[in-house]
Amino acid sequence: MRIEDEIKQPTFRNVFQKAYINLAFTANWLQMQAAQTFKNYDLTLPQFNVLRILRGQHPNPATVNLIIERMLDKTSNASRIVDKLVAKGWVTRTQCEHDRRTVDVLITEEGLNLLKRIDECEQTLNAHMGMQHLSESEAEQLNQILDKIRG
């Protein structure tokens, strides 16, 4: 569906404004879909992203700082997201020995199982991340353009 119809705005000032609005709208659209899916697993989107970062580190722990570095939304509150994950038993948090300012955040077996379960149930989603309608070369083009936007 064309962005003009999605937000019922027939014209834009120029193609750049249209691209900007289209980008914001589409990203939001994808995010809503993903959030809806993860609600079935009692997970918010930021929580899911943190879990994936921790799986990427496993079996090594991650510090809160490392999590922030790898998060999409840098301003988000990593410490409190970890709180939630600890409360749900998907993550452990222990003070680091070498640098007692930092903290070792480690995904648990249950956390890994949860991610595995999500992977299996949402195979299509995970294979294409909501990009089913794109060819590989289109996805590559998109990556190039997005990198270019950020300069």
Added chain:
Amino acid sequence: MRIEDEIKQPTFRNVFQKAYINLAFTANWLQMQAAQTFKNYDLTLPQFNVLRILRGQHPNPATVNLIIERMLDKTSNASRIVDKLVAKGWVTRTQCEHDRRTVDVLITEEGLNLLKRIDECEQTLNAHMGMQHLSESEAEQLNQILDKIRG
């Protein structure tokens, strides 16, 4: 800057996952920039978007429903956003005569002046909406790909 470096993740499962993450990251990146700019005008991003919708209707009023239709984030709380804009004097809200369930939301002169002021001060921003690094044809490509993602 490549997305790999932005979030310090050297590889992705496939080009689709990479495009998905890139899209989320870039949209968030643009949003943060815009939010920062609008803070100078005591405006949040949703408030600014509603103001622009109302300018698009001017001199006709808009209902809350029309605002929701045209908003990028449909789940957002249009009624309360209008509250804020009324409190700041940039918008008026009066009960509609023909259908007393609905409400006429109208941008004020001050509201129009605010937008004009923003337009003038942020000329570059507004001309390209943060897409300075894109050619016209790239912006068009981007629009096509984004429309395709949403099916």
Added chain:
DNA sequence: ATACATTTAATGTTACAACATATTTTAATT
């Protein structure tokens, strides 16, 4: 060694998003 600066994480606070529910008015059904 002491004093000062920096780093890391946690916490306090405010505003807003998300979701559900209520209220008022209009439309539809019998």
Added chain:
DNA sequence: AATTAAAATATGTTGTAACATTAAATGTAT
């Protein structure tokens, strides 16, 4: 006409984002 359904907006509630501040540990300089 009365009853019920639907529509439009407002409001209540909960959780979280955004931002600032604090607290503790480490690094650095004199």
